[in-house]
Amino acid sequence: MTDLTWLDRIACKGMDPQLFYPHFTDRRQTAAAKAVCAGCPVRPQCEELRGDAIVGVWAGTSSADRKAKPPAAKPKPQPKPHLAVRYDIAEGRNGVELVKLTRNERGAA
Numbered sequence: 001m002t003d004l005t006w007l008d009r010i011a012c013k014g015m016d017p018q019l020f021y022p023h024f025t026d027r028r029q030t031a032a033a034k035a036v037c038a039g040c041p042v043r044p045q046c047e048e049l050r051g052d053a054i055v056g057v058w059a060g061t062s063s064a065d066r067k068a069k070p071p072a073a074k075p076k077p078q079p080k081p082h083l084a085v086r087y088d089i090a091e092g093r094n095g096v097e098l099v100k101l102t103r104n105e106r107g108a109a
Ligand code: SF4
Pocket: 010, 011, 012, 013, 020, 036, 037, 038, 040, 041, 042, 043, 046, 047, 057, 058, 059, 060
């Protein structure tokens, strides 16, 4: 279950929610909402809760801010190991034994 106890610490508690949904041309209201967010101790949680919400001031960002911000870069995938270990059965002087072969992915030993 998701822990939402952080909602007790939000700086916008008890405020008119309309403050956080300004018309996109209303810079004064947007700035006022952002000022509240600037002092909010739970901005990361608010941002996570926002998800893909398009409208409103969330965690100190307006919809215009989020639209202008490039998406976060995805982590680079880690390369696969180039070595594979394979065992072959070989017949030696003392009978059948396992021989450990180490090969790269192209098959060269
Ligand atoms: S960061 Fe989120 S929870 Fe905090 S004041 Fe802004 S809108 Fe409210």
